[in-house]
Amino acid sequence: MKKIEIYEVGPRDGFQNVADYIPLETKKKIVEGLLDSGIRHMQITSFVSPKAIPQMKDARELTGYFVDKFPDADFLALVPNLRGAQGAWEAGLKSVSYVVSLGESHNQANIRRTHQESYDELLKIREAYPDLDICLDLATTFGCPFEGKKGAGDVVPFIKPYREAGIKTVNLCDTIGVANPAQVRSIIEAVRTEYPDLELQVHIHDTRNMGMVNTLAAIELGIVKVQSTLGGLGGCPFAPGASGNLATEDLAFMLAEMGYETGVDTPKIVELAKYQAEAIPAGQFSGHLFKIQARD
């Protein structure tokens, strides 16, 4: 039985799309529920300016609480710069996702840096925190809202300097939900051919109803860590009205039905998604399973 690690990113990419602050107690309940459902890999928050993303203002408190309490789980935070890395390190994390967008105009819009500035910042982080494990979260891998579609010819050379700087894991992120399975396959195959010992992950949004099909395309090419969010909580500032990320519980259910082992208890996580939808009524949810009601 093949193992797939579902890497939950709802507490970061889900919560961050909710305008009103979600109380820390609600966040704790959801993270605890995720751990209790069998999730062991989680992007728990991001260390960013609380002025830019007020939802993440409790990053240190939330992280500290869980890092101490669940030493066996694999927690990461997303960081865009040295200051974020410092916050994550001081909160007790050993790993971070360092986000850079493949589309330079998206990188400017998202974190106000050129590609060169993002790269230089990474070198500073590596120098300041040599023991911090860094995964490159490559945003807009499949398409940029300003620059359009991206392909293997864009992705492969972009990764090169990061590889040289010691990055061992790259997370291919379909930030705006424009990927299709043919593109997922061609990019993964090209990156793998060029960097055979690089660990690849995928982060797929369900914006255009291709969350499951793109993620399965990656899994069937041998990718074993895939990201999703509880309930499909998420959204996209570039596609108002669009549904969010791929839903963790839907993915867990499909994989179990297909004979994969994820360690996730599907009925339990479906109940948790129901709880979350009640606790965060303003959220945008793309999940299907938790909306199905019991028959009378």
Add this chain to the structure above:
Amino acid sequence: MKKIEIYEVGPRDGFQNVADYIPLETKKKIVEGLLDSGIRHMQITSFVSPKAIPQMKDARELTGYFVDKFPDADFLALVPNLRGAQGAWEAGLKSVSYVVSLGESHNQANIRRTHQESYDELLKIREAYPDLDICLDLATTFGCPFEGKKGAGDVVPFIKPYREAGIKTVNLCDTIGVANPAQVRSIIEAVRTEYPDLELQVHIHDTRNMGMVNTLAAIELGIVKVQSTLGGLGGCPFAPGASGNLATEDLAFMLAEMGYETGVDTPKIVELAKYQAEAIPAGQFSGHLFKIQARD
């Protein structure tokens, strides 16, 4: 470039799940819009008892209007019995989908017949209307709400007598939305091995978020006719709250992105799905694209 025929079944499987009668003029506008968007294959209605499904009471009028007006399009109706076949034939149709459920208890619940009775009825239809082209719509191919999961060992022997009765096309229907890609592949491969010259189609619901992934699994095994509904209009009496069928416009978009040719004009059909959602506010829609709003 590989051609895929998107076989629209919204006017049958979508409309039928809407409790309140949809005015004939609205139905006509939607069917006209579908044809105008490039759809050439359509299950336009079902010929069933208007007492059982009042939504379909205009079957003859709707069918007659389009059969005369669009002789180049490929219209079918779903029929459960000889009387339905008579209605379809008299309305001018040359083809019907004859529905039988693989799960006998679902067949009883749905059309009040045993398997033997359904088979005997087919023979009567063939005798009465020898020039009527009949596709077997095999409901609950992947799972039955009463009997549970189904596999190749159930499907392959079931088809045999229908094959002997001259059926040339079988439509594998995931009526309650429980299929997964591994199962879709194993059933298609087994049926094909046994009946290499049988034409296979698939009809996949999006109940559990596997509409796209199951349909693509079938397409990548060489299936060239796949069913879906505009906007994903549909539902499932066995899963209240569940989303409907796979959305035609989402499927058309994905296939176009992957380089398949469907003949469907995606922007046009997305607009039509928006119109439909306004015209049928009580509908359950699983489509993603039509919900994305234009940015200001």
